[in-house]
Amino acid sequence: MNFKLSTSLLALALSVSAANYKRVSCPGGTHTASNAACCVFFSLADELQATKFDSECGEDAHEALRLTFHDAIGFSFMGGPSKGTGADGSIMLFDSIELQDHANDGVEDAINSLKPLLQNFSVTAGDLIQFAGAVAVSNCPGAPRLQFLAGRPNATFPAAAGLVPVPEENIDNIFARMEDAGFSPTELVSLLASHSVGRSDLRILNRTGVPFDTTPFTFDTQFFLEVLLKGNETLPPAPGEADAQVPNALAAQGEMRLQSDFAVAHAPQSACFWQSMVNNEAAIQQGFHDAMAKLAVVGQDTSKLIDCSEAVPIPPPAVNKPATFPAGTGPQLLQLSCNAPFPSLATDPGAPTTIPECPNGDTNIGDCPS
Numbered sequence: 234m235n236f237k238l239s240t241s242l243l244a245l246a247l248s249v250s251a252a253n254y255k256r257v258s259c260p261g262g263t264h265t266a267s268n269a270a271c272c273v274f275f276s277l278a279d280e281l282q283a284t285k286f287d288s289e290c291g292e293d294a295h296e297a298l299r300l301t302f303h304d305a306i307g308f309s310f311m312g313g314p315s316k317g318t319g320a321d322g323s324i325m326l327f328d329s330i331e332l333q334d335h336a337n338d339g340v341e342d343a344i345n346s347l348k349p350l351l352q353n354f355s356v357t358a359g360d361l362i363q364f365a366g367a368v369a370v371s372n373c374p375g376a377p378r379l380q381f382l383a384g385r386p387n388a389t390f391p392a393a394a395g396l397v398p399v400p401e402e403n404i405d406n407i408f409a410r411m412e413d414a415g416f417s418p419t420e421l422v423s424l425l426a427s428h429s430v431g432r433s434d435l436r437i438l439n440r441t442g443v444p445f446d447t448t449p450f451t452f453d454t455q456f457f458l459e460v461l462l463k464g465n466e467t468l469p470p471a472p473g474e475a476d477a478q479v480p481n482a483l484a485a486q487g488e489m490r491l492q493s494d495f496a497v498a499h500a501p502q503s504a505c506f507w508q509s510m511v512n513n514e515a516a517i518q519q520g521f522h523d524a525m526a527k528l529a530v531v532g533q534d535t536s537k538l539i540d541c542s543e544a545v546p547i548p549p550p551a552v553n554k555p556a557t558f559p560a561g562t563g564p565q566l567l568q569l570s571c572n573a574p575f576p577s578l579a580t581d582p583g584a585p586t587t588i589p590e591c592p593n594g595d596t597n598i599g600d601c602p603s
């Protein structure tokens with residue numbers, strides 16, 4: 234190749250790559266984006282953080298994260314397309330129908346909070362739900378920054394009833410339901426890292442904000458450890474909810490254990506993977522990132538979606554503390570269904586304490602406790 238030709242080829246390559254890196258200025262001048270279609274999500278992230286989540290890993294963020302699952306799981310390979318088109322916003326667009334399914338009890342809070350944003354932001358309901366979930370979890374220390382692809386078409390019909398798993402369901406049915414939407418037992422374990430920032434508002438008598446672990450405002454592995462601690466106390470169930478929970482070691486401190494979480498932790502298909510999550514922050518981050526990337530596009534043609542992950546805020550780093558047995562518990566309470574070696578963990582000193590109801594112990598947040 235002569236010198237003139239090779240320099241012009243180099244110049245061409247540089248100009249193509251410069252074009253690739255050229256960012257678009259978004260309206261308002263505050264943000265730039267790799268693709269003009271992503272601009273709206275930068276503004277939406279600002280709005281969500283300012284008016285919905287207070288940039289906190291609090292109740293509203295938890296509820297928005299839960300909504301991502303309840304929309305996306307409305308999909309069935311076996312039942313065919315008429316059962317639902319997955320992460321398509323149907324739970325918001327057809328809320329009066331889908332909310333009749335008992336499994337969706339409680340998700341109306343997130344729908345009522347987020348739905349008005351459809352008036353002011355030109356996004357589809359499916360995009361709004363998955364994006365809000367990604368922004369929500371970005372407020373939780375230790376969470377991975379989730380992928381967000383934009384461009385889901387709006388659902389044109391509701392998902393069928395019975396597709397969202399319930400906590401009292403037996404484990405074979407739970408695994409079968411997840412598999413029917415494309416998820417293996419170990420992917421379910423990864424998704425359940427979400428319960429590390431989860432609390433129940435409906436399953437316990439006269440109580441809201443009942444956590445699944447001692448650190449419900451940080452995305453950490455305490456949840457995977459605490460589910461493995463044997464206990465003999467349950468909290469008084471709300472009417473009709475007795476089968477949703479099993480006894481747990483921290484009921485006196487205000488914690489509850491979902492039957493489904495317990496069952497996944499002990500099933501032969503998932504027990505070893507569950508145990509391997511304990512004190513392995515990097516593993517829950519990677520597993521959750523990958524499983525959520527899959528969940529967020531269930532039923533969607535990803536070749537038609539645009540990567541706008543850059544609009545998802547960067548989460549605060551993990552709390553620099555290994556998993557520990559909460560005060561009053563210890564290794565003697567471990568109930569293990571996998572005989573792989575278990576990590577050696579310290580026990581928190583002192584007397585058992587009540588689990589905080591607000592992020593950072595802050596009691597001034599309007600909606601905290603829920």
Ligand code: HEM
Nearest residue numbers: 295299302339398399400424427431432433434435436493
């Ligand atoms: C077998 C699958 C699952 C079952 C049976 C299940 C069940 C439940 C139940 C019963 C609650 C408490 C609701 C209440 O009483 O207020 C809950 C909360 C929650 N779930 Fe799940 N869940 C499952 C999977 C998932 C997945 C895959 C995600 C996320 C991607 C998720 C995210 C959440 C979150 C964030 C909360 C807390 C909501 C809050 O604090 O207000 N869940 N789940």
